[in-house]
Amino acid sequence: xxxxxxxxxxQAEAGEFLLAVAQRNNIYIPTLCHSDALPGxxxxxxxxxxxxxxxxxxxxxxxxxxxxxxVEVITNSAKIVAMRKTIIMLLSARxxxxxxxxxxxxxxxxxxxxxxxxAADEQCILxxxxxxxxxxxxxxxxxxxxxxxTKKVATPYDEPSEACMGCGACAQVCPTGAISSREEKQHRTxxxxxxELISCKSCGKHFITKEQxxxxxxxxxxxxxxxxxxxxxxxxxxxxxxxxxxxxAK
Amino acid sequence: xxxxxxKKVLVCCGTGCLANNSLEIYNGLKSKVSAASVAVSVxxxxxxxxxNGFCEKGPIVKIMPDDISYYKVKPADVDEIFEKSIMADExxxxxxxxxxxxxxxxxxxxxxxxxxxxxxxxxxxxxEIDPADIDDYIExxxxxxxxxxxxxxxxxxxxxxxxxxGLRGRGGAGFPTGRKWKQCAGYDSFPKYVVCNGDEGDxxxxxxxxxxxxxxxxxxxxxxxxxxxxxxxxGYIYIRDEYSxxxxxxxxxxxxxxxxxxxGQNILGSGFNFDIQIVRGGGAFVCGESTALMASIEGNxxxxxxxxxxxxxxxxxxxxxxLNNVETxxxxxxxINNGSEWFRGIGTKGSTGTKVFSLVGKVKNTGLVEVPMGIxxxxxxFGIGGGVIGNKKFKAVQSGGPSGGCIPESLLDLNVDFDTxxxxxxxxxxxxxxxxxxxxxxxxxxxxxVNFLAEESCGKCVPCREGLKRMLExxxxxxxxxxxxxDIESLEEICSMTSEAALCGLxxxxxxxxxxxxxxxxxxxxxxxxxxxxxxxxxxxxxxxxIDQELCIGCGKCKRNCPAMAIEGEAKAFHTLDMQKxxxxxxxxxxxxFNAVKVGEEAI
Numbered sequence: 097x098x099x100x101x102x103x104x105x106x107q108a109e110a111g112e113f114l115l116a117v118a119q120r121n122n123i124y125i126p127t128l129c130h131s132d133a134l135p136g137x138x139x140x141x142x143x144x145x146x147x148x149x150x151x152x153x154x155x156x157x158x159x160x161x162x163x164x165x166x167v168e169v170i171t172n173s174a175k176i177v178a179m180r181k182t183i184i185m186l187l188s189a190r191x192x193x194x195x196x197x198x199x200x201x202x203x204x205x206x207x208x209x210x211x212x213x214x215a216a217d218e219q220c221i222l223x224x225x226x227x228x229x230x231x232x233x234x235x236x237x238x239x240x241x242x243x244x245x246t247k248k249v250a251t252p253y254d255e256p257s258e259a260c261m262g263c264g265a266c267a268q269v270c271p272t273g274a275i276s277s278r279e280e281k282q283h284r285t286x287x288x289x290x291x292e293l294i295s296c297k298s299c300g301k302h303f304i305t306k307e308q309x310x311x312x313x314x315x316x317x318x319x320x321x322x323x324x325x326x327x328x329x330x331x332x333x334x335x336x337x338x339x340x341x342x343x344x345a346k
Numbered sequence: 347x348x349x350x351x352x353k354k355v356l357v358c359c360g361t362g363c364l365a366n367n368s369l370e371i372y373n374g375l376k377s378k379v380s381a382a383s384v385a386v387s388v389x390x391x392x393x394x395x396x397x398n399g400f401c402e403k404g405p406i407v408k409i410m411p412d413d414i415s416y417y418k419v420k421p422a423d424v425d426e427i428f429e430k431s432i433m434a435d436e437x438x439x440x441x442x443x444x445x446x447x448x449x450x451x452x453x454x455x456x457x458x459x460x461x462x463x464x465x466x467x468x469x470x471x472x473x474e475i476d477p478a479d480i481d482d483y484i485e486x487x488x489x490x491x492x493x494x495x496x497x498x499x500x501x502x503x504x505x506x507x508x509x510x511x512g513l514r515g516r517g518g519a520g521f522p523t524g525r526k527w528k529q530c531a532g533y534d535s536f537p538k539y540v541v542c543n544g545d546e547g548d549x550x551x552x553x554x555x556x557x558x559x560x561x562x563x564x565x566x567x568x569x570x571x572x573x574x575x576x577x578x579x580x581g582y583i584y585i586r587d588e589y590s591x592x593x594x595x596x597x598x599x600x601x602x603x604x605x606x607x608x609x610g611q612n613i614l615g616s617g618f619n620f621d622i623q624i625v626r627g628g629g630a631f632v633c634g635e636s637t638a639l640m641a642s643i644e645g646n647x648x649x650x651x652x653x654x655x656x657x658x659x660x661x662x663x664x665x666x667x668x669l670n671n672v673e674t675x676x677x678x679x680x681x682i683n684n685g686s687e688w689f690r691g692i693g694t695k696g697s698t699g700t701k702v703f704s705l706v707g708k709v710k711n712t713g714l715v716e717v718p719m720g721i722x723x724x725x726x727x728f729g730i731g732g733g734v735i736g737n738k739k740f741k742a743v744q745s746g747g748p749s750g751g752c753i754p755e756s757l758l759d760l761n762v763d764f765d766t767x768x769x770x771x772x773x774x775x776x777x778x779x780x781x782x783x784x785x786x787x788x789x790x791x792x793x794x795x796v797n798f799l800a801e802e803s804c805g806k807c808v809p810c811r812e813g814l815k816r817m818l819e820x821x822x823x824x825x826x827x828x829x830x831x832x833d834i835e836s837l838e839e840i841c842s843m844t845s846e847a848a849l850c851g852l853x854x855x856x857x858x859x860x861x862x863x864x865x866x867x868x869x870x871x872x873x874x875x876x877x878x879x880x881x882x883x884x885x886x887x888x889x890x891x892x893i894d895q896e897l898c899i900g901c902g903k904c905k906r907n908c909p910a911m912a913i914e915g916e917a918k919a920f921h922t923l924d925m926q927k928x929x930x931x932x933x934x935x936x937x938x939x940f941n942a943v944k945v946g947e948e949a950i
Contacts, residue, residue: 138807239647243805247805
C-alpha cells in the first residue's frame with residue numbers, strides 16, 4: 097500500500113513499522129532507542145510523528161506503529177517538534193555531559209536546561225537496548241533494577257555477574273556510550289568484571305574472552321573452529337573460497 | 347420471631363472491621379452459640395462476611411431476620427448481643443446507628459441514610475454471605491447465569507447481551523466490555539485467555555479488594571461466562587500480594603467451585619472446560635496497566651507495551667486475551683440473569699449500571715458505596731458521605747486514583763459518569779474518591795500524587811520517568827518556598843508533552859494531578875511562587891499562623907494541643923502564638939472550634 101510521509105508517497109507493507117518505511121525513503125526521524133536488530137523498545141519517544149486519518153491527528157511512536165491503512169504521516173509538525181524539544185530538554189537534564197544528547201540539543205536548538213539539578217557523570221538514558229541485547233544474546237546478565245525515577249541498569253546486586261561473558265554487545269548497542277568497556281592489552285573490564293582475552297590464531301590480536309568462546313562452542317556444538325578475529329576470519333574465508341572455486345568471494 | 351425462627355448473625359470481617367477486632371467478636375459469638383446449642387431448638391447461624399461498606403462505623407454486626415444492625419461493636423459487647431438479640435428479640439439501643447439529621451436511632455440498615463441511597467449490584471452479596479461458603483452464593487442465585495449461558499445461549503448471544511447492556515470497564519478507562527469481547531471472539535487463534543485485573547493500586551481505593559474478599563464467586567462466574575463467550579479455557583486472576591485475604595478467599599472459592607463442577611473439565615456436563623489460576627503481583631502500581639500486568643504474568647518485568655496491536659488480538663503470551671477489572675466481572679452474572687435491558691435502565695445513557703466508590707479523606711462516612719451512574723457528586727459526598735469532617739469547608743475531591751484529577755466545589759453538581767469526569771479534567775478511574783477540606787494545599791496535593799507516580803512509574807519511557815522527576819523537583823521547590831517565575835510554564839510544557847508522548851495510559855494520565863490543580867487552583871500556585879505564601883497553611887516554609895483576638899475565647903484547646911508550647915494565654919483570655927517557637931504543625935487551627943486561628947500574618 098501507499099502512505100504519504102511529509103508529502104512523499106512511500107510504499108509500505110502491511111504491518112511494517114512507520115520508522116522503517118521512513119528510513120527506507122530517506123526521511124529522517126530522530127531516534128535513540130531503535131536498533132534494526134533489536135526493535136520494539138519505544139522508550140526514548142523521539143521518533144513520535146503525527147498520523148492523520150479521516151482528518152484526525154494523533155501522535156504515534158513511529159518505531160512501533162504498524163502500517164495497516166493508507167495514512168498520511170507528518171514527521172515534523174510544529175507540535176511534534178515542540179514535544180521533541182521537551183523530550184530532548186529532559187534527556188539533557190538527565191545526562192548534561194553526554195555528547196550524543198548535546199548534538200541533538202543543538203540540532204533542535206534546545207538551550208541547556210538550567211532549572212534542574214543533574215548528576216554530572218550520568219550518561220545512561222535508560223533506553224533499555226543493552227538489556228535487550230544481553231537477553232537476545234541469551235544471557236540476561238544485566239537487567240533494569242527498580243522502577244520509576246530510581247530505575248537503572250545493573251548486574252544483580254551491582255556485583256560482577258556470573259552470567260556475563262564480556263561480549264560487550266551491551267556497550268556496542270548503547271546509543272549514548274554509557275557503558276564503559278575498558279580494554280587493556282590482554283584484558284577487558286566491563287560491568288566490574290575483568291576478562292582475560294584470547295588471541296587470534298592468525299594475527300595474535302587479543303580480541304575475545306574465554307567465556308565467549310566457551311559460550312559459542314556450547315551453543316553451536318562445535319569445538320574445532322579456529323579462533324580468528326573478524327578481519328582474519330574474512331581473509332580466511334576469502335582464501336577458502338578461492339581454493340575451492342578458483343574465484344574470490346565478493 | 348422468638349426461638350423458633352432461625353436467626354442469622356452476620357459479622358463483618360472485611361479488612362477494616364478485622365482491624366478493629368471483628369474476628370474476636372465473630373469467634374466470641376460462635377463459641378457462645380455452640381455452648382448454648384443444647385438449649386435452643388433452632389441453632390442461630392453466625393457468619394463472617396465480607397466488607398459491609400460502612401467502614402467508618404465498624405465493626406458491624408447484623409442480625410436477621412429481625413434486621414438489626416449494630417455499629418462500632420466491641421468484643422465486650424458479645425455477651426449482651428448474644429443474650430438480648432440472639433437468644434431473645436431485644437434491641438440494644440446504644441449500638442444502633444444514630445441518624446445525623448434527626449438524632450434518632452435507626453434499627454434497620456435500610457433506613458440508614460448511608461445505605462438508603464445506594465444500589466448494590468456489584469456488591470449485592472457482600473456483607474450478606476460468607477465468602478468461603480459457596481452455598482451462600484448459590485442460595486443468592488449464584489451460578490444461575492453460568493447455567494443459563496451454557497445451556498440456553500450461544501457464545502454470540504452472550505456477547506451481544508453484554509454489549510447491549512452498555513457495560514463499560516470499571517477499571518478506569520471505561521472501554522465497552524461487550525465490544526472488547528466481540529473483538530476477541532473475532533480472532534481465530536487459540537488458546538485464548540481471560541484475565542481479571544485485581545491489582546488495585548490507587549491510594550485510598552478498596553472497591554476491588556472488597557469484592558474479591560467478600561464475593562469471590564461472582565468474579566469466577568463472570569470469567570466463566572466470558573470464557574464460554576470467546577471459547578477460552580484458561581483464566582488468570584492477578585491480585586496484588588498485599589491483598590492476602592482476597593488471595594485466600596479466592597483460592598477457597600476456586601477450589602470449591604471445582605469440587606462442585608463449576609470449574610474444570612466438562613462444566614455442569616456441558617462439555618465446556620475452564621480453569622482459573624491466581625497470580626500474585628509484587629505490588630507495583632504499574633502492573634494494574636493491562637499490558638504490564640500481562641508481562642508480569644508471563645514472568646517478565648512489569649512494563650507496558652505500545653497498544654497499537656490490542657490485547658484482544660495479541661495479549662497474554664501473544665494470544666487473544668480479554669482483561670477486565672474485578673468490578674466488571676462481578677456485574678456480568680447479573681446482566682445475564684436480568685437481561686441487558688434491565689441493566690441499561692440503571693445509570694445514564696453513556697454510562698449504564700452502577701459504580702462502586704470508596705469514599706475516603708475528610709468525609710464523615712468513610713466507606714464503600716455503590717450508586718447508579720450519574721449521581722450528582724454533591725449527593726455522593728454530602729448525602730451518602732455525610733459531608734466534611736468537623737463541618738469544615740469542602741475544597742476539592744480527588745477522583746480516579748493518582749493519575750486522576752481534583753474537582754473543585756464549583757463542579758459539585760456534576761453528575762458522575764465516565765464522560766463528565768473526563769470533561770472536568772479528572773477521570774472515573776477505578777472509583778476512589780478522596781475528599782479534601784479547606785486545610786488542604788492543592789500544590790502539596792499535586793506534589794503528593796506526582797511523588798507517588800514518580801516512584802511507581804515503570805520508568806521505561808522518557809516522558810513519564812524524566813517528566814515526573816522534573817515535575818516533582820519543581821513542585822518540591824514550590825512547596826519549599828523556592829518556586830521560581832516560569833515554573834508554572836515549565837510544568838505545563840512537561841505536562842502537555844507527557845500527556846501525548848508517554849508510552850502507556852498511566853504515563854499519559856500521569857500529568858493529571860498537576861493539570862487539574864493548575865486549572866482549578868492556579869492562584870494557589872501563584873501565591874506559593876510569587877507571594878511565598880501557602881494559603882491553606884500546609885507548606886511549612888510558607889506558612890505562619892496567628893490568633894484572632896476578637897474570636898479567641900481563651901478555651902485553651904490550642905494551647906493544650908500545641909506540641910511546641912508556642913501558645914500562651916490565661917484561661918478565658920485571648921491567647922497568643924509565638925511564631926519563633928511554632929513548628930507549623932497546624933494542630934491549633936485544626937482543633938480551634940471558634941475559627942480564631944488564622945493562616946497568615948496578623949495585620950498590625
